[in-house]
Amino acid sequence: MFENLSDRLSHTVKKLKGQARLTEDNIKEAMREVRMALLEADVALPVVRTFVDKVKERAIGVEVQGSLSPGQALVKVVNDELVKIMGEANESLDLNAQPPAVVLMAGLQGAGKTTTAGKLAKLLQEREKKTVAMVSCDVYRPAAIKQLQTLAGQVEATFIESDIEQSPVDIAIAALDYAKRNHIDVLLVDTAGRLHVDADMMDEIQLIHAAVKPVETLFVVDAMTGQDAANTAKAFGDALPLTGVVLTKADGDARGGAALSVREVTGKPIKFIGMGEKIDELEPFHPERMASRILGMGDVLSLVEEAQRKVDHKDAQQLAKKLNKGKGFDLEDLRNQMLQMQKMGGMGGLMDKLPGMGKMTQAVQDGAGDKEVNRMVAIINSMTPKERRFPAVIKGSRKKRIAAGCGLQIQDVNRLLKQHKQMSKMMKKFKGGGLKKMMRGMKGQMPPGMGGGGGFPGM
Template identity: 55%
Template sequence: MAFEGLADRLQETIKKITGKGKVSEQDVKEMTREVRLALLEADVNYKVVKDFVKRIKERAIGQEVMESLTPGQQVIKVVKEELTSLMGGEQSRVAVSERPPTVIMMVGLQGAGKTTTTGKLANLLRKKHNRKPLLVAADVYRPAAINQLETLGKQLSLPVFSLGTEANPVDIANQAIEKAKEEHLDYVIIDTAGRLHVDEDLMDELQQIKQNVNPDEVFLVVDAMTGQDAVNVAESFDQQLDVTGVVLTKLDGDTRGGAALSIKAVTNKPIKFAGMGEKLDELEAFHPERMASRILGMGDVLSLIEKAQDNVDQKKAQELEEKMRDASFTFDDFLDQMSQVKSMGPLEDLISMIPGANKMKGLKNVQVDEKQLVHVEAIIQSMTKKERVDPSVMNASRKKRIAKGSGRPVSEVNRLLKQFDDMKKMMKQMTNMQKGKKGKKGKGFNFPFM
């Protein structure tokens, strides 16, 4: 999860004050000192930390906390609100031009993931907003960048506009916009050139493109793992180009969080999107309040619901619910559900979105071994159709054959069969409890999936 180290420190610090029936000024001072150290360790800008801690201290020692019946809870509320405000307050949406196409210029240093992010953004606009984007290869200095964008276009079945390495980037951008108008496309996303560091030639070229195409958005792509350097890069680009928003890449990596918590405060430009993985569907709209909740261990139910809506087949989910009611679901259904859950992303990330998961025994800092899921899939796929539908036909020779086919020991096959049988029994009991002895729906029990 993003901000893992910072999240652990802040949650530990706030836990000390949560259960207190009365919060003293000394308690607040000790808490803010720990918060300050946690943020500095996360590579958050020193001035940003100073202002942030000052605001928390002022509010936590004020009337809204000291005179509250639950002062500990009020302190958490203050910290969450200030953390949300620090990251921008509310979600900043992508501009939409009154006269299509909407033009987005992608800028940033080489190596930040700009070209890949261009493809991810186009994919997100099409998938979530039903838009028709055009990708534009305007980095004429790196043939690899043009090839990469064309490859991404093929993978995503999206059009890519390119004039090769000999054309002028300004001409490429202008002609791409004309093509988008002719073909009634909604967005033009221009992948511009990058450098290993900010230089005058790069900025001159980017300014020329901006002046000529008058983009609706100028998105700066920065690597979240570079910490304070990302903030310095953001300042330089913003001074020259007046960027409209920031896209943070690699926020799922071993990042301390300094960039995400400093950029808005330093540049006053919102974080629009965050890259949460390498796959082309792992770019998310950045929600400051949801991220603050996750950092403080409060979960992120809305993002979890959105992931489920995007990745889970609703018709199949309804069919499975009916099968679970009468305990008729099979290993094929189980395999299908595993596939849909896996498509939602790493299981650790999904668990971190569950409110209170950080406090649940066995769920805090859980490390899900994805290999175990692969082993389960291999065992099920080694079964015959009949065995998947009716596991009761299993005997010693069948189990031995399945073990050999999946490359797993017989003990694992037995364990999976027992777990599956236990689950079916449990579902049957739940359904019976709901119906009641005379077929009426029982009171006081709700099946968790219904």
């Protein structure tokens, strides 16, 4: 997401090197680049005009502080305006209501409402500790009810039965009654996808809304539709009192126009963003973190939160203790580390959130990094427990058997063993609080742009 926009903005910043301050002359070309970058990202034209005017107004005449270059000063102004245009801060669901709090899902056909309902149920149960029930009012799409039932089972939410012979309004009313009787905290009501020009379908969802009086009415929209996402959200907003937007399939949208247009066009906050197909890949939308990612500065806060949720802390503590005692870093440990990384979205997911890694992300997202990780895990899986614990025993005949077992070549096994040996040497430096020494050693080996130039704080 935002790859091209990030590239264009970083190119613009480089052009301002050597200037003492931001003036109308030196900012003119920079703003032309910014405008082109936003239009290429499929941001709605009125939003582009407003954004460029505001940045220009704030940037011209800005004295460049001693610690900042003109490029960095412009980045700060652009960052502040990006945050404003996307909504200042994350707006969470307002579930402070007499239970059950009803959340109504609305949107076009194929936007991903049903899948998003499943993801939202998982998020509410795990992070908000709510009991969740789900019901489908979609009596038109074949197997829509069955799909929601499958998702409810997957996330262990309560599924309320419905039937295609019932009217959608009756289904919603019966579900609300069930949720009340069973003391459910949140009721998610999934509705049929509709075209905003379809008057009958819009009348139907208005009747469902009136019947269940939801505390949240979320418009679910496909990020890949670009500025059309903002226009359809506005059309739905005219028919329904929307409280927020959920952007889906954002991982497949390299441009990011929807994220930058929706709030400005509709006046409704983006509350969640879907970053993948997996059931746990729905995240609260944080404008300041998204702005940071657009400008190539990463999103370390989201990375830390993700690590806290997904990393097995018990395993991490055991590994730290093991290394502190001077015990070796074996192949079982290496496999565990790679599996933990996959839980956090693989190499692409990590690189996308790390500062300064924007240039590497595309190559990594093309799959090279994740394919290599999968190969390494497959090789280790082909080994015996003894071989994993004592890699030194792996010689000719064992290598041949391991390669055959995972469908790879002996050269692949040799490469893994070599990489493990190098990592093992580095891990030995953990012993006796040698982390600083290890980081200093790594600093010298890092290529420019990966920490080699800037050094590590306090070291």
